[in-house]
Amino acid sequence: MEVVYRCCCGIDVHKKIIVACLNQGGEQSLREFGTTTSEIKSLATWLTESGCEIIAMESTGVFWKPLYNLFELMDLDAIVVNAAHMKALPGRKTDVKDAEWIADLLRHGLLKASYIPSREQRELREITRYRKSLTEERCRETVYKKDSGRRQHQIGLCGQRHQRKECQKAVGKDH
Numbered sequence: 001m002e003v004v005y006r007c008c009c010g011i012d013v014h015k016k017i018i019v020a021c022l023n024q025g026g027e028q029s030l031r032e033f034g035t036t037t038s039e040i041k042s043l044a045t046w047l048t049e050s051g052c053e054i055i056a057m058e059s060t061g062v063f064w065k066p067l068y069n070l071f072e073l074m075d076l077d078a079i080v081v082n083a084a085h086m087k088a089l090p091g092r093k094t095d096v097k098d099a100e101w102i103a104d105l106l107r108h109g110l111l112k113a114s115y116i117p118s119r120e121q122r123e124l125r126e127i128t129r130y131r132k133s134l135t136e137e138r139c140r141e142t143v144y145k146k147d148s149g150r151r152q153h154q155i156g157l158c159g160q161r162h163q164r165k166e167c168q169k170a171v172g173k174d175h
Contacts, residue, residue, distance in 0.1 A: 004109035009047055010102025011057035012095045013064050018043060021099035022050055023107050030096055040067055044074045052076070056106040058083040058098070059114055072119065079106075079113035 005023075012019045018033040020043060031046065033039045047055060055071060055078040057064050064080055071078040081102070105111050117125070 001108045003107055005053050005107050007051050007053050008103060008106045009052050009055045010099045010104070010106055011055060011067065012098040012102065013057050013060065013067060014095065015061075015063055017095070018067070019095040019099040020047075021096070021103040022047065022052060023103040024050065028100060028103065030099065035063070035066070037066070037070070040070050043067075044070055044076060047076060048074065054079065054106065056081055056102050056111050056113075058102065068116065069119075079111065080116055081111045082114055 007022070007024045009023070010021045014035075016035055018035060018040070020031050020033065022029045022031075029050075031043075033043045055076060057067060057078070057080055059080045060083045068078055068080060102111070116122075
């Protein structure tokens, strides 16, 4: 099979641990890291010092985001791949094997990168989601103050589309 990347890294990311497999010319080097910022920086430093050309990690949950952001800041080329595309492939049993499998697939150019918006777009999305959560929380608090417990139970969360009008009536259109 054709080798696309001479030196690449496959990463299996979890809530508390990161398993990285650096593939350098067919030689694999495995390391485990924690998920604190300092440990992610240690991972990035190790990859930079090793001459890693590209990094691939599964997009399971949101655990890939801090790694991706830090790699981006450190000018490391990273891609996020859909875990479902790799799950169908045979022979995967442990976190170490997952990282090795990702590195091997990446080395041969068999992974398709997921779309990741630009840093500015990601930050804008985060701010928008935060604003929405604040607005919904304000609505819940206002409804709770103005209405009885029975009415509160009927309205539920204001953010739900079919109940938004009820919430606006209870709060008043100026809010």
